[in-house]
Amino acid sequence: MSVVGVDFGTLKTVIAVARNRGVDVITNEVSNRSTPSMVGFGPKSRYIGETAKTQEMSNLKNTVGSLKRLAGRSFNDPDTQIEQSYIFAPLVDVNGQVGAEVNYLGKKEKFTNTQLIAMYLSKIKQTAANETKLPVSDFVMSVPVWFTDIQRRVLIDASEIAGLKLLRLINDTTAAALGWGITKLDLPGPEEKPRRVAFIDVGHSNYTCSIVEFRKGELVVKATSYDRHLGGRNFDRAVVDHLQKEFKGKYKVDIMEHPRALARTLVAAEKCKKILSANQQAPVNVESLTPDVDASSMVTRQEFEAMIEPLLSRAHVPLEQALADANLTKDDIDVVEVLGGGSRVPALKERIHSFFGKTLSYTLNQDEAVARGCAFSCAILSPVFRVRDFAVQDITPYPIEFTWEKAADIPDEETSLTVFNRGNVVPSTKILTFYRKQPFDLEAKYVNPDQLPGKINPWIGRFSVKGVKADGKDDFMICKLKARVNIHGVLNVESGYYVEDQEVEEEIKDEDGDKKDPDSISGRADRFLNKLTRTFSDKAMDTDNKEEAPKRTRKVKKQVRKGDLPISSGTAALSEAAKAALLEKESAMVMEDKLVADTEEKKNELETYIYDFRNKLDDQYAEFVSDDEKAKIREKLDASEDWLYDEGDDTTKAVYIAKFDELRAMAGPIVQRHFEKVDAERRAAQERLEAERAARRAAEEARKAAEGDKGADATKDEEMTDAEAKPEVEEAGEGTK
Template identity: 45%
Template sequence: MSTPFGLDLGNDNSVLAVARNRGIDIVVNEVSNRSTPSVVGFGPKNRYLGETGKTKQTSNIKNTVTNLKRIVGLNYDDEDFEQESKFFTSKLVKLDDGKIGAQVRFAGEQQTYSAVQLTGMFIDKVKHTVIDETKANLTDVCVAVPAWYSEEQRYAMADAVRVAGLNPVRIVNDITAAGVSYGVFKTDLPEGEEKPRIVALVDIGHSSYTCSIMAFKKGELKVLGTAYDKHFGGRDFDRAITEHFADEFKGKYKIDIRENPKAYNRILTAAEKLKKVLSANTAAPFSVESVMNDVDVSSQMTREELEELVKPLLERVTDPVTRALAQANISAEEVDYVELIGGTTRIPTLKQSISDAFGKPLSTTLNQDEAIAKGAAFICAIHSPTLRVRPFKFEDIHPLSVSYSWDKQVEDEDHLEVFPVNSSFPSTKMITLHRTGDFSMEAKYTDKDQLPKDVPVEIARWDISGVQLAEGQESIPVKLKLRCDPSGLHIIEEAYTLEDIIVKEEIPLPDDAPEDAEPEFKEVTKTVKKDTLTITPHTFALNASSLNELIEKENELTAQDKLVFETEDRKNALEEYIYTLRGKLEEEYAPFASEQEKTKLTGMLSKAEEWLYDDGYDSIKAKYIAKYEELASIGNVIRGRYLAKEEEKKQALRAKQEASQMADLAAKLAAQRKAEAEAKEETADAEGDVDLD
């Protein structure tokens, strides 16, 4: 049975959650952190994923890729890329398909990986983190993505999940997942005919800001409006602080950290820590050792200085709130609660700006870092065929209108707006077309002017085949089931032809008809399903061969990482054995080895040590094992003698203790018998005394 897995794929850190033990648990990683850095790094032999990648980021900055979710499904020529590129330290290149890839040095060679591959690598890493921590079987996952993701980006994320060997049961908007977390675990929501609770969820994470207006009832959630600023987040505050100190240090220490990527990254990391300290304190020192050119830098900043520094950012807080309220068609006064999530919402001045935008106090009843992952895990559990979860219905909202068009074969309309803007999804629409043969359909955004620049208008295309006309028939009706699925992807779920058949229907007898009256029938024309048609989709998803190629490549890299880890582990085991055995040979093992054995083994240990730090420094796993077993073949014999003697000592000590215990017990019994005998004598003497008076 697969354990439902929810992944909040964050820009800076990701949170993992599973549904088990009748609840939702956050999964800690290999260093017991409740979040994992969303980092993929490349080294001389293996990849550095998650925590390891973050640890090595400064020293391996050009070969470390971050901000993964910002480039998945994004075109290199997209207007967003110009803003995104400044946050990357690795080299980003344009791939043959126009998408973004990262060029890195891996295993001594220059390699280029697509954003889908890189994201798949990270998801594969966290998949194994969950498996190792929970000992569970994983096949399904629900991934939370930004609400502003286009259809192309959602397909790309689903492909990345498949590269990692998982089934994406749902690609859900992160703000909606947080809303599910709120609705499922709140016990005081209105029921029945009561007015729904209106909650504004504000999520400001590392890279983006989303505001969503939601209506809650017990077991039910409906998204009323969602707006966002996809270039507003914690990283913008970090960069503002870093740029401030870059100017200061240029004059104060005569160094320009902008010219040195490693130095800039070190100040950026320290700026993030300073921002967090100033969230709880009014002032904080700032110092970094040996930033560049062996120069140590130090300064300080007050909360007031930070607030002045980020004023241009704070001016952008109101816009998403205003647009979300307008889309929901409600006023700020009608909002019952404003719930904050996302790490950046801890900044006091930002919280005040949000509070001012709504004109009411803020609430933080949700876990700001974990609410999205928990909601995603619950959604994955809903899709599980083996788990029973409490009923919870939720609907998201279409941010843009989507229309379907088709080949014009007869004199009728050739397009139709199927999913209007602000309508709810998942949803299904049935349409009937009159066709003269096989045809194609296309889904596209209705209003091109509403789209961001460079986002394609076309969403998907389908070839419908198998249409057969009867003799003399000019056209045939075709029924199509159009669907916006739970992941927000537009599909054609079913297509079939219709035919009219004549059936006989019994005419009801009048009330005064005799009991033996014969039933009467009439002929009625009914439309029924005739032939199921073949649907061939052409979407943004990778084709089967390309996807299988990426899956195989990821499996190879995972096996390579595993081999490198195991090789290093065997090398460390050999090194530890050499030093441990040498020390014990001089001490506790000394009495149990002959001089000849000591001389031989000492020589072998020295040779093994020399080999380990010379020719064997970068050897293969089998050679480390062979060297270990060669030393152990003699060392274990001596160790066996030592253990045998120790066992003798233990047995002798145990026998001595048992003899002592038996002696003590015998003495105790003897003393007890003596006491009983004396007591009997005293009783007998007392009975023998006679009074002669």
């Protein structure tokens, strides 16, 4: 099972996996380390990721981007209208949620944003599975810190529709902070001053600053602030606005009135911005601005910085707000870590540097840091991996309050309460106590709707508490409700129960906090009593009636849990039935895409076979085919080729397979003759090789035998020499004697 982290971005998505005792960023089907965050629709199938980007220019009205920015929005939300300026497919209302109307399989279809995100996550799941060669189920995904409850629920629902188990929704900068801190071995201890780091993330559409405190084995987010409309795409738009005026005067073309011209200019503006990050000037070339106009221009860095000055002037605001919320000063910050593709703009880096007065740190990979942090978080939460414990304590971005109807028997009862304040720890649980005689409802909503992004509905959910009843006319049931903001940042009333006040006896134990001064009168009395008790106890051991020392108890009032209270919840999340229906629909579309891909593959196989076999007729198979056979086969191949580019251009997978099998059957005898010759040549070569080996073995054996005979003769000669020499020595010895 793969452990996957996904940085789901507005422009592109990065996937990281935990493996090989570390974290790797994986590549997609075209070996890119990021995948475009868009979905396109065609007459036969969908285009997702790289394929959607490839066909975007020719299919603008059926290609949807900015998927994340549309999550949880209504059609009338002003932020939806902002996104429409970056999306060329028409956005529409679909049952109260924003969606897109596109041409799919030859007819008009409307898909909600939740469905579009689920489609994209299905592709991310497939990409991860293809790379790791393992099934993908558990994953952690990043979200902007400003996402509300309804926006987070959309991502959770989309994950389930895509067949994924979302272990955690983690804020972008928190994920980056985890990736930064988990590898540090020199963090201060629990009693030491924490290391404070400001993480500044400049993404494609967001600008976020988080102040994070690190100690050994944990990170605590102290404050987060953001600008939702300051990022790389806003710099691109500033260049587009400049080029619009220039092209209008130079070529008499208003790009805002031509969607394809605007799309091409956006691409050119992004490229210009990237070049200016490292150069003083950059050319802008837009081919086919209109069918008969190729546009060009030149932009200097000085001009570019003048264009984006209104954006740069806002850069300090989130930084000041984050420091104020954390009750810190610039001098309290130890490290300023910058990440995100938009942070490469030199003028923006200079503004951040001048604000903090510190050298900026770039130890994290600016494009991949969030995905790596998500993978670390997934590894920590997954039972598959063993990871060094690292606690992550995040905070809520908006205050949440509960409201309810006043109880008739409690005239002075308050009807609302802010339960989770801004900056409250996440995850966090609060117990709410109500005195009621009958079932009741309560609602959760955000306190200040004006602080929410766009016109997001501040309503979070309605929770109905069942099974409430009082025993007597004047009695109340004491109801306890457990409200929790979970690890995803989503609020639920998880459970309810009722209690009763009862007097219970509990043992008095000195070690339980009821200790007395040993030198006091009562302390001396207790010691005397204990000594006396032990004396009697010791004597009792000599008898048959052994008794334990009496326990000292007291009566106290305690709330004792008596039973559970059923709770029914109504939230913005999809019902289980709706999710099951969308999951079935998504699975059907996945199979449709797979069938189209397989059909295209069989078509390509047929085309390749036609060209390959035609070439082999004059080369590899020339000696195995007669002129008549060659003529007939060529005629068949030409007919198949003509069919393929005419009526066979769009047919079924089965037809392509049948055509392919027909050609292979016709070519079978020729291929068989070629195979038989090749096989005969192979056997002959093998026989020659065996004969050569046998000859070499025989020669080697003969050589060894010859060497053995020579060795035997030499030994005999040596023995004869010794035998002949020995008497001479003896005779010489006797003569001497």
